[in-house]
Amino acid sequence: MCVSMYSAVWSREETTERNYYTRYHNMSEITAWMEQMKRENPDVVSSMVYGQTYERRNITLLKIGLSSTVRKKAIWMDCGIHAREWIAPAFCQYFVREILRTYKTDTKVNEMMKNLDFYITPVLNVDGYIYSWHNESTRLWRKSRSPGTGGCTCYGTDLNRNFYANWGMVGVSTDCCSETYCGTKALSESEAWAVTDMLGKMREDILAFLTIHSYSQLILVPYGHPNISAPNYDELMEVGLGAAKAIKAVHGMDYTVGTSPDVLYANSGSSRDFARLIGIPLSFTFELRDKGEHGFELPEDQIQPTCEEAYAGAQHIITYTHDKAFYSYAATVTATLWTTLLAAWVSSAILLTIICLYKQVK
């Protein structure tokens, strides 16, 4: 029974590939899709289970990149930390499809696939996402699915308030029935712990951290706390504004760039802030379409244009990140080489002059 149902999902996905990325997909379809990506691209795609949800489901990422003999740098992207933001997992799927579709022919994508590995989690809050697909009354579920404690009968913690980043300070609730309930303590949720553990292991390699949400059309930079500023705030803003420009060039949509307190509301305990706090230099939250007309229930006919423009924005950030890391290094090596050659030439000239003068004197 299970096998035949699974086969049905397979065949539906494979025969409708052209329309696949214009629809929302439930968790079992996304899981099957991850297997399909690995099977179709065995040289560049692998998967890794890096944690479990409260309901004991696997949290899985796709690792995408060309094999290399040297240690590679990494880009992190996660989608679906908030269950009801269905456009986010759809974007992660689109992003994966695009880099796999283009890396053989697009020289820039190819170069980045050689130097970088992409760690992409299509659905982080797996329990919540499955619950949001359950029926109409659960469609707008946001949080995890862990039960309340201390007599509170509500379910779920806001995973994006549960990270160890000024936890519990601003823009959170301690009422377990609230949509922004931050949990009993930082990292009380296994999903937040899983991401924290991975980022901790990889933090020296991760150059950029992108976490995808909806809605509001924003690109948010650290930090969510109004009194704290990132040391590279100017760089984050410049890169964010560049991404917004790239987004606008695709379908004319306006995305606003700034810190949460400046353009949305103050908050603490987010994964974006945690990533920046542990030293990942470029950390951004994308809030995709729209601005409230449909909100979390973005119609399927907007999936493709939303993903196209967001892809341009993400590529702007990733290209900047890549070039900064690899061209700066190459430029340093080249400059050092030229300096050495120049020094050798000057030394030779001086030596020759001394020899000539010595001969003349003699």
Ligand SMILES: [Zn+2]
């Ligand atoms: Zn969200």
